[in-house]
Amino acid sequence: MTYLQKSPWIVHYNASSCNGCDIEILAALTPVFDVERFGIVNTGNPKHADILLCTGSVNEQNKVPLKNVYDQIPEPKVVIAIGICASSGGIFRECYNVSGGIDKIIPVDVWVPGCAARPESIIDGVVTALGILEQKRAKMLEQGSSDSTKAGETV
Amino acid sequence: MIPEPYAPILYALVYILVAPLLGGLIAGIDRKVTARMQGRVGPPILQPFYDVGKLFEKENPLVTASQNFYVLSYVVFMVVAGALFFSGGDMLLVIFAFTLSHIFIVLGAYASYSPYSHVGAERELLQIIAYEPMIILTAVGMYMVTKSFFVSTIIASSVPIILYLPGVFIGYLIVLTIKLRKSPFDISTSHHAHQEIVKGVTTDFAGPNFAKIEIAHWYEYVFLLGVIWLFFAWNPLIAVAAIIVAYFLEILIDNTISRVKWQLMLRTAWIIAGALGIVNLGVLYYLGMVVVP
Numbered sequence: 264m265t266y267l268q269k270s271p272w273i274v275h276y277n278a279s280s281c282n283g284c285d286i287e288i289l290a291a292l293t294p295v296f297d298v299e300r301f302g303i304v305n306t307g308n309p310k311h312a313d314i315l316l317c318t319g320s321v322n323e324q325n326k327v328p329l330k331n332v333y334d335q336i337p338e339p340k341v342v343i344a345i346g347i348c349a350s351s352g353g354i355f356r357e358c359y360n361v362s363g364g365i366d367k368i369i370p371v372d373v374w375v376p377g378c379a380a381r382p383e384s385i386i387d388g389v390v391t392a393l394g395i396l397e398q399k400r401a402k403m404l405e406q407g408s409s410d411s412t413k414a415g416e417t418v
Numbered sequence: 419m420i421p422e423p424y425a426p427i428l429y430a431l432v433y434i435l436v437a438p439l440l441g442g443l444i445a446g447i448d449r450k451v452t453a454r455m456q457g458r459v460g461p462p463i464l465q466p467f468y469d470v471g472k473l474f475e476k477e478n479p480l481v482t483a484s485q486n487f488y489v490l491s492y493v494v495f496m497v498v499a500g501a502l503f504f505s506g507g508d509m510l511l512v513i514f515a516f517t518l519s520h521i522f523i524v525l526g527a528y529a530s531y532s533p534y535s536h537v538g539a540e541r542e543l544l545q546i547i548a549y550e551p552m553i554i555l556t557a558v559g560m561y562m563v564t565k566s567f568f569v570s571t572i573i574a575s576s577v578p579i580i581l582y583l584p585g586v587f588i589g590y591l592i593v594l595t596i597k598l599r600k601s602p603f604d605i606s607t608s609h610h611a612h613q614e615i616v617k618g619v620t621t622d623f624a625g626p627n628f629a630k631i632e633i634a635h636w637y638e639y640v641f642l643l644g645v646i647w648l649f650f651a652w653n654p655l656i657a658v659a660a661i662i663v664a665y666f667l668e669i670l671i672d673n674t675i676s677r678v679k680w681q682l683m684l685r686t687a688w689i690i691a692g693a694l695g696i697v698n699l700g701v702l703y704y705l706g707m708v709v710v711p
Contacts, residue, residue, distance in 0.1 A: 266471035297458040299449075302465050308617040310479070310624035313472070337476045337625045400475060 267313065267339070267400055268393045270302040274312035276332050278365065280319030283379030284346035288316055291382040298386060309335040314392055315369075316385075320348040320355040321362040333369040339399035341392040343373040345385060350374045426505035426570070433504040433640070434497060441636025442466045444643075448669060455673045466632070473629035481530040481622050488526030489627045495519030496634040500641040506570025509557040516553075516641070520546050523619060523631070530622035538618030541606035544680050548603075548687035549593035555695035559586040560648060562702050573651045580649040580660075585698030587649050589691035591664060596687060597642055599635075600672040603683045 277285055291298050292305055306312050309332045321329055333342065344365040347353040352363035365371050372395045375388035446463040453460025462468075480486065499515035502508070520542065527539035561567050563582045564575045572579070580587055596603040607618035623631055643661045650657035678686075 266468050267475055269468035270465065270472040272469075294457040297453070297460075299453060299461050300459040302461050302468055304469075306617065308621055310622065311617060311620075311628060313476070335479075337479050339476070403477075 265397070267396050270304075271313045271389065271393060271396065272304045272306045272311055273314045273316050273389070274306055274309045274332065274336065275316045275318075276329055278317055278319040278321040278325045278329050278349065280346065280348060284318040284349070284377075287379050287382050288318070288345065288385060291385050296382050296386065298389070303389065309333075310337065312336050313340060313396060314389060315340065315342045316345055316389075317342060317365045317371075318345045318349050320352040320358075321365055321368050322358075322360045323362070324360070326362055326368045329365070329368055339396055339403050341372045341396045341399065342369055343375060343385075343388050343392050344371045345375045345388070346380045347376060347378045350376065353378065426507075430501035430505040433501050437500060437640040438633055438636045441639040442470070444639050444665070445636060448665075451666070451669050452673060455669070466636075470629045470632050473632070474626050476625035478625040478627060480627075481532070484529045485526050485623065485627060488522050488529060489623065489630050491522040492519050492526065493630050493634045493637075495522060496637045496641075500637050500644075503569055503641055503644055506568060506573070509560060509567045509569060509572075512569070513553055513557060517546065517550060519634070523634075527619045527622065532622050534617075535619070535621040538606050538621055541680060542619045544684065545596050545603070545606050548684050549596045552589045552593040552687060552691045552695055555692070555699065556583075556586055556590050556645065559583045559695065559699055559702070562699060569648070572648050576652050578650075578652050582702060583649065583698055585694040585701075589695040589698075590645065590649075591667070592691040592694075593687055594642060594646075594664070595668055595671060596683065597638070598668055600668050602671070602675045602678040603686075604672075604677060605680050605683060608677075 275285070275288055290296060309315070313336070315333060315336060317329065319325075333340075342365065344350045348355060349365045352358075352361050355361045356363050362368060373388045373392045375384050377384055380388075443463065445466040446461075449465060450460045450463055495515050496519040499512050499519060502515060503512045524539045524542050524546070527535045527542065530536075557567060560572050560579065560583075563577060563579050564572050566572060599606070599608060601608070605618075607620050620628060620631055643665065646661050646664055647657045650660045
């Protein structure tokens with residue numbers, strides 16, 4: 264099915280970003296870009312989300328919350344690292360408390376370059392993520408429908 | 419023609435089958451109109467169906483297993499309330515089932531351990547407290563005019579009920595804002611991109627359970643707009659026009675007024691809407707303008 268691609272809901276986590284990339288994410292929601300026309304909704308709740316947009320170079324303080332947010336998103340889910348800090352740590356890479364990229368903490372599917380990442384490239388990243396989301400859904404079904412329908416009973 | 423005893427069952431079945439489609443369509447048009455009011459293109463009209471389809475494709479991560487029961491009860495009693503209404507049943511019984519379904523969603527929110535969910539549940543309870551008196555006043559008003567609580571009798575009445583109950587109607591529109599989860603009264607949860615304490619009462623529902631809550635909302639939309647129909651039942655054309663105008667007004671208010679605190683919501687729903695309703699009923703009683711169909 265393709266409903267996943269028609270209605271990707273995002274949750275945004277700021278892992279000590281300078282707010283440059285965050286502003287660009289919000290710009291994508293404004294009337295100029297209006298990602299809601301593709302069904303993309305910015306939820307504030309990881310439990311309702313499909314895509315985790317993550318900005319900033321993760322540090323010791325916020326790597327646990329990041330992991331929590333990731334764990335709370337129901338499968339299938341996709342993580343997008345927005346901006347150079349989230350991708351590799353950027354100019355903060357050498358700092359004593361910086362982990363150096365989101366992928367050190369949680370699995371990342373799409374990397375969006377830029378400092379700050381432009382709204383166009385963020386939207387492009389989300390569109391790329393949709394394909395991966397569909398693949399993950401197919402894989403989830405392959406592993407047995409028990410994952411999707413009976414997951415609740417194993418919790 | 420349909421034999422007399424089967425007609426109510428048929429109407430109830432039509433409601434159960436058609437209401438989710440109609441409700442989803444209303445939700446889609448709502449989102450489109452909202453987007454246009456904000457200068458955006460907006461999602462496709464069928465977006466709510468895509469959303470629910472998507473949610474059913476996700477896994478169902480439960481906090482506690484009892485959530486499944488509460489959500490299912492929420493949907494079932496919402497369907498029962500609407501089915502009773504559209505089969506011409508007793509308004510008081512309809513309101514009873516309607517309230518019961520909301521109690522289940524509150525219990526579902528309380529069943530989880532998240533403080534956000536608990537705050538949402540408390541706010542949902544406050545909303546129930548706020549709108550409940552006005553909904554009952556609406557039923558009482560219909561009774562005073564038509565001498566019956568039965569929807570089948572009210573709808574068959576040739577009396578223009580709106581002319582007898584203008585205050586009750588305005589009061590009903592005020593609590594309709596609460597029921598449709600529209601700003602300024604969307605304090606327990608909201609359909610918009612902006613959030614209320616994470617996601618309020620729906621915080622801990624994910625995947626298929628959240629989809630069921632959405633479907634219950636669609637049933638609720640059709641039922642609530644059906645009550646507007648009762649006010650204009652003597653002329654279906656005017657009734658449809660009234661529903662469209664009322665819903666458009668709700669969207670307009672949603673987009674022009676910011677959210678208020680719960681105290682102001684309670685005051686608005688009790689003092690303004692309640693006073694309008696009670697004064698209206700008082701005047702009716704005093705004038706003895708009680709019409710027997």
